[in-house]
Amino acid sequence: MSDETSSGDFKKEYSRYIWFKLLFISLFAIATFAVFWVSLCVGTRDLDVATVFDYFIKHLQGVTYEPRTQEFFDDSIVWNYRVPRALFGIISGAGLAISGAIMQSVMKNPLADPYTTGVSSGALFGVAIAMTLGFSFGGAGLSGVGTVANALLMSMVPVAVIILFSPFFRKSPSTLILAGVAVSYMFNALTSILLVATDEENLATVYRWQVGSFADLSWGSLPLMTVAVVAGIAIILPLSNKLNLMSLDDKDARSLGLNSDRLRILCLVILSFIAASIVSYVGIIGFVGLVMPHIVRMAIGSDNRFLIPGSVALGAFFLTSCDIISRALDVQAEVPVGVVTSFIGAPIFLYLIVRQKSGVW
Amino acid sequence: MEIRIEDMAFSYASDPVLDGIRLDIRGAQFVSILGPNGVGKSTLIHCINKILDPTAGKVFLDGKSVKDYSLKEMAKEVGYVPYASSDTFPLSVVDTILLGRHPHAGWKTSDEDLEIVYDTMTQLGIEDLAMRPFNELSAGQHQKVMLARGLVQRPKVLLLDEPTSNLDIKHQLGISRLLKHLSHEQGILVIMISHDLNIASKYSDSIILMHEGTIFSVGTPLQVLTRENIRTVYGVDSDIIDDGGRPHLVLKDLECDECRPMPDGSVCTSDL
Numbered sequence: 001m002s003d004e005t006s007s008g009d010f011k012k013e014y015s016r017y018i019w020f021k022l023l024f025i026s027l028f029a030i031a032t033f034a035v036f037w038v039s040l041c042v043g044t045r046d047l048d049v050a051t052v053f054d055y056f057i058k059h060l061q062g063v064t065y066e067p068r069t070q071e072f073f074d075d076s077i078v079w080n081y082r083v084p085r086a087l088f089g090i091i092s093g094a095g096l097a098i099s100g101a102i103m104q105s106v107m108k109n110p111l112a113d114p115y116t117t118g119v120s121s122g123a124l125f126g127v128a129i130a131m132t133l134g135f136s137f138g139g140a141g142l143s144g145v146g147t148v149a150n151a152l153l154m155s156m157v158p159v160a161v162i163i164l165f166s167p168f169f170r171k172s173p174s175t176l177i178l179a180g181v182a183v184s185y186m187f188n189a190l191t192s193i194l195l196v197a198t199d200e201e202n203l204a205t206v207y208r209w210q211v212g213s214f215a216d217l218s219w220g221s222l223p224l225m226t227v228a229v230v231a232g233i234a235i236i237l238p239l240s241n242k243l244n245l246m247s248l249d250d251k252d253a254r255s256l257g258l259n260s261d262r263l264r265i266l267c268l269v270i271l272s273f274i275a276a277s278i279v280s281y282v283g284i285i286g287f288v289g290l291v292m293p294h295i296v297r298m299a300i301g302s303d304n305r306f307l308i309p310g311s312v313a314l315g316a317f318f319l320t321s322c323d324i325i326s327r328a329l330d331v332q333a334e335v336p337v338g339v340v341t342s343f344i345g346a347p348i349f350l351y352l353i354v355r356q357k358s359g360v361w
Numbered sequence: 362m363e364i365r366i367e368d369m370a371f372s373y374a375s376d377p378v379l380d381g382i383r384l385d386i387r388g389a390q391f392v393s394i395l396g397p398n399g400v401g402k403s404t405l406i407h408c409i410n411k412i413l414d415p416t417a418g419k420v421f422l423d424g425k426s427v428k429d430y431s432l433k434e435m436a437k438e439v440g441y442v443p444y445a446s447s448d449t450f451p452l453s454v455v456d457t458i459l460l461g462r463h464p465h466a467g468w469k470t471s472d473e474d475l476e477i478v479y480d481t482m483t484q485l486g487i488e489d490l491a492m493r494p495f496n497e498l499s500a501g502q503h504q505k506v507m508l509a510r511g512l513v514q515r516p517k518v519l520l521l522d523e524p525t526s527n528l529d530i531k532h533q534l535g536i537s538r539l540l541k542h543l544s545h546e547q548g549i550l551v552i553m554i555s556h557d558l559n560i561a562s563k564y565s566d567s568i569i570l571m572h573e574g575t576i577f578s579v580g581t582p583l584q585v586l587t588r589e590n591i592r593t594v595y596g597v598d599s600d601i602i603d604d605g606g607r608p609h610l611v612l613k614d615l616e617c618d619e620c621r622p623m624p625d626g627s628v629c630t631s632d633l
Contacts, residue, residue, distance in 0.1 A: 013492065244460060247449055
């Protein structure tokens with residue numbers, strides 16, 4: 001066989017290798033589209049897919065219904081409650097998974113997740129301030145908006161502290177993780193001081209937020225998070241080939257033309273903003289950011305050019321599916337989605353770890 | 362291709378590592394850097410390819426100061442093969458080698474990139490490993506993949522930090538022979554750090570011998586690898602025999618005054 005033929009065979013094999021990755025991403029993108037419609041059917045009012053599709057399209061066409069009719073209530077349920085909630089599941093799942101994938105790559109650490117820099121501890125402190133002291137930033141009040149404002153602002157404090165102090169220490173992954181741990185402990189201590197002195201009702205509210213829940217979401221919850229996630233993906237995807245170099249030693253990456261320190265800080269800012277925008281509305285949803293990127297790595301490898309869109313697709317599919325399950329389990333009480341993600345995801349992940357033959361980590 | 366270093370020094374905080382380094386290397390040749398542990402060999406090559414910035418003096422690449430190169434421009438001129446590569450999230454072999462195309466390539470892998478990678482893998486005899494995970498390879502295969510990553514940078518200068526350290530003698534000879542071939546056939550200036558004096562002597566066109574953060578001697582293997590130089594730099598006695606016009610070292614056992622009167626048969630380690 002000539003060299004030219006062998007080279008051609010190699011290119012074909014590489015092409016198949018790439019197509020497999022694209023197929024994986026496409027399958028989960030389609031699956032996410034499917035669960036979006038299923039999500040619109042699940043709840044106290046039982047509706048089939050054809051009916052919700054009909055309401056959805058008619059609403060887009062501007063069709064309105066006579067108040068207090070069944071159609072009026074069904075349209076309201078679908079459009080005002082279920083559509084924003086399903087979209088929230090898709091966007092927050094995508095956002096948490098991409099944040100986890102980036103954090104693991106830039107920190108070179110399989111245990112890193114979107115909260116590694118202390119985003120969640122800052123947000124929790126913000127919520128605790130609102131609940132226990134009755135204080136909200138900007139005088140937004142103690143309604144949902146005030147609590148969200150507190151959580152969002154305080155969640156950005158840890159990453160701001162890390163970036164402000166970064167000129168004074170080495171910006172190696174280990175140093176940044178340790179700085180994040182230090183800031184988290186400080187916020188956790190402050191939160192504990194507030195919580196030990198508060199009443200049972202406030203404690204329960206803070207705890208529910210800590211577990212992560214999709215209850216009480218509306219259209220108003222979507223814009224900030226959507227902008228953060230979409231802008232984050234738009235910035236990170238073109239940088240994903242550089243993220244591959246980040247998994248090397250910083251010296252090796254530098255020898256291949258990359259200043260790892262700068263890219264690491266840029267990524268931290270982007271992913272912290274994504275995580276903060278999600279955590280402020282729904283609380284701390286664990287597992288998605290930590291584990292979805294690993295499942296994608298097992299399936300299609302660690303090339304960030306495919307890992308990032310793969311994590312977006314799988315994260316969106318997984319979190320939306322978990323929300324459906326949380327509502328299907330108990331329509332009235334609604335098991336918090338954060339509990340479902342861990343309950344379903346952990347056994348699946350354990351099974352994949354046991355089955356794993358080739359080296360992913 | 363020319364590398365010129367003028368009065369270069371490098372320190373970590375207040376710890377001086379290199380001092381008064383002057384060097385002029387020209388043309389496509391195979392150069393070995395030798396010297397004891399901690400003498401500053403790796404630091405020297407890190408200062409050449411801008412991984413580290415010298416604390417004093419200048420490094421020139423083809424007459425242009427390395428300070429005036431961007432990291433990407435430098436990566437197009439100088440390839441680097443590290444001692445070991447971290448693999449927290451290992452890629453496939455082909456993707457690992459493709460990382461070497463980063464200075465030249467865009468986001469998408471082009472046909473040209475794939476051709477360069479395939480040609481290099483074929484040259485090193487590792488084309489069958491293309492789709493294997495990098496972390497499942499043997500030490501020898503691992504080293505060849507790292508070398509391939511450096512070569513696909515299509516550099517004018519290739520720096521290697523102990524590329525044969527984990528290899529058996531057959532692979533050590535094979536890689537060293539290949540590096541010499543590459544320097545002569547492809548016109549690359551290859552600079553390799555090594556601890557194997559005899560392999561360096563057998564294949565190198567020039568040798569740089571380092572001692573206490575300075576360059577102790579530069580020249581052909583015959584000029585540099587003398588009994589006196591080895592005694593001074595390594596503190597080891599040796600006999601030098603001729604091996605086809607190149608020096609071959611036969612090392613003698615360590616001896617010191619404390620060793621001789623040890624009646625209990627224990628081994629003296631005072632020189633270590």
